[in-house]
Amino acid sequence: MLILLHIACGLDSRYMISRIRPEKFKVLSLTTIASPHRGSSVADYVFDQTGAERLPQIYYALNRLNVETGAFGQLTRKYMTETFNPNVPDIEDVRYFSYGAAFEPSIWSAFRMSHRVLASIEGPNDGLVSVSSSRWGGESGYKGTLMGVSHLDLINWTNRLKWLAAEVTGNRRKFNAIAFYLDIADMLAKEGL
Template sequence: MARRQFLIDEFKALRKSYRAPKYPIFLCHGLFGFDTLRFPGGKLDYWYNIPETLEKYGAKVEVGRVPPVASIHDRAQILYDSISGKEELRKVNLIAHSMGGLDARYLIAKLAAKRIQVLSLTTISTPHHGTSAADVFFDVTSKLPTAFGALAQLSTTSMAEFNKNVLDDPTVKYFSYGARFFPNWVSWLRVPWGIIYRKEGDNDGLVSCKSAEWGEYQGTLDNCDHWDVINLTHLKPRALRNAQFHAPLMYLHVMDQLSAHGF
């Protein structure tokens, strides 16, 4: 297991320069995710201000959209269709949040060789080994319609089986980040955080740091919950925000590292 480095203020301030990768970045959202929600008077982006920031520094960015609660297989197939349908994405770097990392791993292992070449996969707070919160809630989710099948797949038992059958591609570079925080009494993540903390230790409210480790572990984002890492911090009261972490700067760092690898 990788040594867990805590990233405390690495993404507080903008650096002087960042290098853009040669090939496009494709963003893969997680469970219950979306690309953009539109409503009267406004909109909400899942990757809030992240694509725009990467593009400002020269990256080519595409934002994926898959069914929010479908199975990994179904989500991965739609992800594949979205990528393979564009000539400019035949070589691509995937960056994925939460369950999106599992979709991406399935795509790489089972689908990508048909028409696309995935150069790298960077996962952020992805439950590669499942989450004990899903174990606890499984009895409830198993009674939901089959459209909610994704929930059961995130149990630790299901993910152990997934990992036996969905193997890494040795030609792809795998990077990962985890996150941890300690919820205050008003946090809606307080209950799942407690379940996971008792069984797995540090976590972001939905995914433990241990479960987030896959490939080359880049470190644990300190004092960040599951939504901070995709820059939805602005939805919190200002007093509850982490002033030491600015998510777009982390994605600029990821972009810069991809460039350093020649991707």
């Protein structure tokens, strides 16, 4: 059983299962959460706005700040649909499951701009990945869309101050990442995986 939570891990795990084919263990299933299986319009937008001639300078600046940039170009919709997916097919005896997420950002959200870009092109999204791009594993493999959940909520990075403010104002936290992951483990156990 592999449960993957981060944007790159789902794609890395698909690659590992399909291309590396580990021999020391057997992968029975892969569950991805908000992985951009079909790329992200946010990556497309950044590349379009930046322009190819300025990319080396931006990569240099980000690398100096210790921000990893290597995979960013591989998150475009074109790369994912024309290069990655055709070369990383699903393996027949592995069960694939996926979840997506969607929310409406507040005025203070770090995802306001990226959400707007994604919503205008791909529809509902978690601020970084659209629901349509998150879907993987066929109809029976898509387990659902988590509503009111951002990408940071999914990886349990939601800021504690936000939780405190919500509790003080009488709003309860609507999403508990740890409980969600435990539910996935329970679902996989019931599936015999």
